[in-house]
Amino acid sequence: MVSTADPELTKAFQELQIQVLNTREKVRHIEAEISSCERQALIYEITKKTVADLKPGHECFIGLGRAFARQDRPEILALMDTRIENNQEKIRTMKQAKNYQEGKVKETENNIREMIQQKKNADKK
Numbered sequence: 001m002v003s004t005a006d007p008e009l010t011k012a013f014q015e016l017q018i019q020v021l022n023t024r025e026k027v028r029h030i031e032a033e034i035s036s037c038e039r040q041a042l043i044y045e046i047t048k049k050t051v052a053d054l055k056p057g058h059e060c061f062i063g064l065g066r067a068f069a070r071q072d073r074p075e076i077l078a079l080m081d082t083r084i085e086n087n088q089e090k091i092r093t094m095k096q097a098k099n100y101q102e103g104k105v106k107e108t109e110n111n112i113r114e115m116i117q118q119k120k121n122a123d124k125k
Contacts, residue, residue: 008115012111012112016105016108020105023102023105027098027101027102030094030098030101031098034091034094034095037087040087044083044087047080048077048080048081048084051073051076051080052073054073056073060073060076
């Protein structure tokens with residue numbers, strides 16, 4: 001017994017497949033950015049610890065493009081704290097975006113399951 005596919009369901013499956021592929025690509029991109037930010041945060045933490053371990057009065061320099069500028073230790077520590085906080089906020093935002101993208105796909109899958117169930121129920125009647 002050969003049954004023909006319902007055009008409405010076929011279209012819904014095609015849209016779901018496109019959405020899943022797009023979402024997977026977005027999620028991969030977001031995960032790569034999260035990984036990059038986590039690496040950068042680790043670098044900032046190590047730099048902060050290294051600067052904090054220096055003797056008082058030790059000259060500290062910060063990179064400005066191709067040049068270096070002398071700055072006081074407390075200023076560098078404050079700068080590292082700011083960079084760490086900004087990085088952590090960026091990571092939180094990206095994780096929320098990732099969860100949102102994954103939730104969109106699950107919602108669409110559930111809608112298609114409902115549509116299939118409705119078709120089955122309609123066919124039984």
